[in-house]
Amino acid sequence: MINIQSLSKYYGRHKVLSDIDLVFNKGEVYGIVGENGAGKTTLFKCIAGLEDFEGTISYDGSTLKNVTGYLPTELFFFSKMTGQEYLQLLSNARNLTNTDFKSSNIFDLPLSEYAENYSTGMKKKLALTGLLIQKNEVFILDEPFNGVDIHSNLIIKEIIAKLKQLGKIVIMSSHIFSTLNDSCDHLHYLKNGHIKASVAKGGFEQIEEEMKGESVGSRLIDLLNLD
Numbered sequence: 001m002i003n004i005q006s007l008s009k010y011y012g013r014h015k016v017l018s019d020i021d022l023v024f025n026k027g028e029v030y031g032i033v034g035e036n037g038a039g040k041t042t043l044f045k046c047i048a049g050l051e052d053f054e055g056t057i058s059y060d061g062s063t064l065k066n067v068t069g070y071l072p073t074e075l076f077f078f079s080k081m082t083g084q085e086y087l088q089l090l091s092n093a094r095n096l097t098n099t100d101f102k103s104s105n106i107f108d109l110p111l112s113e114y115a116e117n118y119s120t121g122m123k124k125k126l127a128l129t130g131l132l133i134q135k136n137e138v139f140i141l142d143e144p145f146n147g148v149d150i151h152s153n154l155i156i157k158e159i160i161a162k163l164k165q166l167g168k169i170v171i172m173s174s175h176i177f178s179t180l181n182d183s184c185d186h187l188h189y190l191k192n193g194h195i196k197a198s199v200a201k202g203g204f205e206q207i208e209e210e211m212k213g214e215s216v217g218s219r220l221i222d223l224l225n226l227d
C-alpha cells in the first residue's frame with residue numbers, strides 16, 4: 001500500500017500540489033484526471049521519487065523508488081543507443097541478469113535500431129517494455145495511450161489488467177474517459193493541485209460531468225462569432 005499524507009509541492013513560490021491525502025492499494029488501478037496543469041505529472045514525479053515535497057509518502061514494501069516504474073509523457077533516449085541496449089540498461093539498474101530480450105519484446109520492436117529514431121508510439125512501447133522487464137511492484141503511467149496505435153492500445157490495456165491481476169499498484173493518467181472506464185478501479189480528480197473528487201468504478205460519470213462543466217462554453221461561441 002502507498003500512503004500519501006499532506007503532500008504539498010512548490011515550484012519556487014508556486015504551490016502546485018496542496019495537502020494531498022491518497023491511498024493506493026495493491027491489485028488496484030487508479031486514474032488521476034484533471035485539466036492541463038492540474039498537477040498530475042508533478043504528483044507522479046513525487047511518488048516516483050523524482051521530486052522533493054512536503055508531507056509523507058510511505059510504502060509498506062521496500063524502498064518505493066526501487067520498485068517503481070515510471071512512464072513519463074515525454075521520453076528521452078540517449079543518442080546511439082539501440083532498443084536492446086536501453087532494455088539492458090533498465091535491466092542492469094535492477095541488478096537483473098539473464099533477461100531474455102527476445103521473448104520480452106512483446107511489441108515486436110526493432111531492438112537493434114537506435115531508440116532515438118523510433119516513432120513516438122514505438123518509444124512509448126520500448127519504455128513500457130523496460131518497466132515490465134524490471135519486474136516493478138508499482139507502475140506509474142503518465143498518459144500511456146498517447147501516440148500508440150489501436151493494436152498497441154489493446155495490448156497496453158491487457159498489460160494493465162494483467163498487472164492488476166498480479167497484485168501490482170497501477171497509477172495512470174489519461175484525458176480519454178473511455179480508457180479510464182475500461183482500466184481503472186478508482187478515479188481521483190485533481191484540480192489546481194487539490195483532490196476535488198474521488199470515485200470508485202461505477203461512478204466515473206460524476207467526474208466526467210464535473211469536468212465537462214469546466215468546458216469553454218459561451219466563451220467559444222463568443223470567439224467564433226467574432227468577425
Ligand SMILES: Nc1ncnc2c1ncn2[C@@H]1O[C@H](COP(=O)(O)OP(=O)(O)OP(=O)(O)O)[C@@H](O)[C@H]1O
Nearest residue numbers: 011012014016034035036037038039040041042043
Ligand atoms: N519543473 C517545473 N518548474 C516550474 N513549474 C513547473 C514545473 N513542472 C510543472 N510546473 C508547473 O506545475 C503545474 C502542474 O504541472 P503538471 O505538469 O504537473 O500538470 P499536469 O496535470 O500533468 O498537466 P498536463 O495534463 O498538461 O500534462 C503547472 O502550472 C506547471 O507549469
